[in-house]
Amino acid sequence: xxxxxxxxxxxxxxxxxxxxxxxxxxxxxxxxxxxxxxxxxxxxxxxxxxxxxxxxxxxxxxxxxxxxxxxxxxxxxxxxxxxxxxxxxxxxxxxxxxxxxxxxxxxxxxxxxxxxxxxxxxxxxxxxxxxxxxxxxxxxxxxxxxxxxxxxxxxxxxxxxxxxxxxxxxxxxxxxxxxxxxxxxxxxxxxxxxxxxxxxxxxxxxxxxxxxxxxxxxxxxxxxxxxxxxxxxxxxxxxxxxxxxxxxxxxxxxxxxxxxxxxxxxxxxxxxxxxxxxxxxxxxxxxxxxxxxxxxxxxxxxx
Amino acid sequence: xxxxxxxxxxxxxxxxxxxxxxxxxxxxxxxxxxxxxxxxxxxxxxxxxxxxxxxxxxxxxxxxxxxxxxxxxxxxxxxxxxxxxxxxx
Numbered sequence: 434x435x436x437x438x439x440x441x442x443x444x445x446x447x448x449x450x451x452x453x454x455x456x457x458x459x460x461x462x463x464x465x466x467x468x469x470x471x472x473x474x475x476x477x478x479x480x481x482x483x484x485x486x487x488x489x490x491x492x493x494x495x496x497x498x499x500x501x502x503x504x505x506x507x508x509x510x511x512x513x514x515x516x517x518x519x520x521x522x523x524x525x526x527x528x529x530x531x532x533x534x535x536x537x538x539x540x541x542x543x544x545x546x547x548x549x550x551x552x553x554x555x556x557x558x559x560x561x562x563x564x565x566x567x568x569x570x571x572x573x574x575x576x577x578x579x580x581x582x583x584x585x586x587x588x589x590x591x592x593x594x595x596x597x598x599x600x601x602x603x604x605x606x607x608x609x610x611x612x613x614x615x616x617x618x619x620x621x622x623x624x625x626x627x628x629x630x631x632x633x634x635x636x637x638x639x640x641x642x643x644x645x646x647x648x649x650x651x652x653x654x655x656x657x658x659x660x661x662x663x664x665x666x667x668x669x670x671x672x673x674x675x676x677x678x679x680x681x682x683x684x685x686x687x688x689x690x691x692x693x694x695x696x697x698x699x700x701x702x703x704x705x706x707x708x709x710x711x712x713x714x715x716x717x718x719x720x721x722x723x724x725x726x727x728x729x730x731x732x733x734x735x736x
Numbered sequence: 737x738x739x740x741x742x743x744x745x746x747x748x749x750x751x752x753x754x755x756x757x758x759x760x761x762x763x764x765x766x767x768x769x770x771x772x773x774x775x776x777x778x779x780x781x782x783x784x785x786x787x788x789x790x791x792x793x794x795x796x797x798x799x800x801x802x803x804x805x806x807x808x809x810x811x812x813x814x815x816x817x818x819x820x821x822x823x824x825x
C-alpha cells in the first residue's frame with residue numbers, strides 16, 4: 434500500500450474509578466465554544482479530534498472516520514431504559530444521538546470539515562477497520578486527507594459497565610478518544626511518521642503468509658492487541674524473528690479500542706526510524722495488523 | 737395557583753429550559769416575556785419538543801400540536817400559564 438503520513442495525533446485517555454469526570458469545560462476549552470445537546474461520546478470525540486488538530490486549521494476536504502466497539506453506549510442505554518424499563522418515549526435529544534454518526538457530524542462541524550464522514554462499529558477491530566477504510570479511500574484518491582479516530586465511553590454504574598465489557602471486578606475501565614490526522618506521505622516519506630501497512634486476514638495462515646512478505650528491520654518492535662492472546666503473540670514473534678515487544682497496554686485502563694493507543698504511544702516513545710508491527714485477533718480467528726514507522730526527521734507529538 | 741407559586745413555577749421552568757436544552761446561560765437571565773423559540777435564546781424545534789416532553793414528565797401537562805406548542809412556548813409567561821390552566825380547580 435501507499436504509506437500514509439501521520440500529520441499529527443491527539444488523544445484523551447483516562448481511567449474511571451468512580452463517576453466519570455465532567456467534560457463540558459474541557460470541550461469548551463478545546464473547541465472554543467459551548468457545544469450544546471451532546472453527550473459524553475460526542476464530547477470525547479471533540480476532545481480527541483481537537484487535540485489532534487492542535488490549533489491547526491485542518492483542510493476542509495479532510496474526511497472523518499470514527500470507530501467504536503459499542504457506539505454511543507450512554508445515550509443508547511438511556512433510550513433503552515426509558516423505552517423498556519420506564520415505558521416512556523425517549524427524550525428527543527437522546528434519541529437523535531443514538532445515531533452514532535452524530536459524533537462525526539459534530540466533529541466535522543467544529544473543525545469546519547465538509548468532506549465525507551463514516552462511522553464504523555466493530556467490536557474487536559474498531560480502530561483497525563476505520564484505519565483501513567481511510568487507507569483505501571486515500572489510496573484510491575477519493576479523499577486527500579483523513580481524520581481517523583476511535584471513542585470508547587464509560588457508562589456508570591461501573592459494575593454494569595464491567596459486565597458489558599466482560600471484564601473482572603478488579604479491572605479499571607477507561608474512557609478514550611484517540612485520533613490520527615493522515616495524509617499522503619509523498620516526498621516527505623523518510624522524514625515523516627507513517628502508516629506502512631494496514632491489513633486484515635481471514636485466518637492465521639493468511640496472516641503468516643503476509644508477514645512472510647515483509648522486510649522487518651532490526652529495530653522493528655511487535656505489539657499485540659488486547660484480543661490476541663499472549664501465546665499467539667509469542668508464537669508470531671518467534672516465527673518472524675522480531676526481538677522486542679512494545680508494551681502500551683499493561684498500565685492502561687481497559688476499553689474496547691486499545692489498539693488505537695499503540696500508534697500514539699509508539700510515536701511518543703520510539704527511536705527515530707524504528708517500526709512497530711501491531712497484530713490483533715478476534716474470537717473467530719481473524720487477524721488485523723498495521724505497521725507504523727517513526728520518521729527520522731519528524732517532531733510529531735503523541736497528543 | 738397563588739402569586740408566590742407562579743413566581744416559583746417560572747423559576748423552575750427557566751431552570752428546566754436551561755437544563756433540557758443544554759443552554760450555557762443562567763436561568764435567571766431568561767426574561768419572563770422573552771420569545772423562547774426563534775428569539776435571543778436561539779432555541780429550535782428540537783428544543784421545543786424536548787421542553788414539551790419535560791413539561792409532560794414534570795407537570796403532567798400535554799402540549800400537543802404545533803399551534804398549542806407555538807402558543808405555550810411563546811415565553812416563560814405563556815408556558816407557566818399553560819401549566820396553570822391545565823391544573824384541576
